[in-house]
Amino acid sequence: MARRLLAAAIVAILAAGCSGRPPDPIQLQRSLLTVTNQSRQDWSNVEIWLNTYFRVTVPSIPAGSRFQTTLDAFVTGFGQRFNFARMQVKDLRLTAKLPDGTPVEIKKDFQASGLAGALGGKR
Numbered sequence: 001m002a003r004r005l006l007a008a009a010i011v012a013i014l015a016a017g018c019s020g021r022p023p024d025p026i027q028l029q030r031s032l033l034t035v036t037n038q039s040r041q042d043w044s045n046v047e048i049w050l051n052t053y054f055r056v057t058v059p060s061i062p063a064g065s066r067f068q069t070t071l072d073a074f075v076t077g078f079g080q081r082f083n084f085a086r087m088q089v090k091d092l093r094l095t096a097k098l099p100d101g102t103p104v105e106i107k108k109d110f111q112a113s114g115l116a117g118a119l120g121g122k123r
Helices: 002-018 114-119
Strands: 026-029 032-036 043-050 054-061 066-070 092-097 103-107
Touching (some): 032 043
Antiparallel strands (some): 032 066, 092 103
């Protein structure tokens, strides 16, 4: 009886550990950006903005799929490219439209670093 209770407890703990919150739709790993459309509707006219000056456009991201690009693909209106080796990512946003025309806006939340992150100060 004790073994069954122990096995049931282990299964419950493992199941609870696997059911976390869904991953962030905008993920940044070094210079690789991954955008995941976790909704059940396609996104069209997708614009991804980096530090409010640099932009990448995508015609659409279908429901349940993802889009990947490197940060050096981001460009300003004057043709300047983002330089990952020399520039810091401070702001990352996505805008798109649903099939009915409803706007989609997603902003990547960055954790503060240094003392501001440790002590909860302003950025």
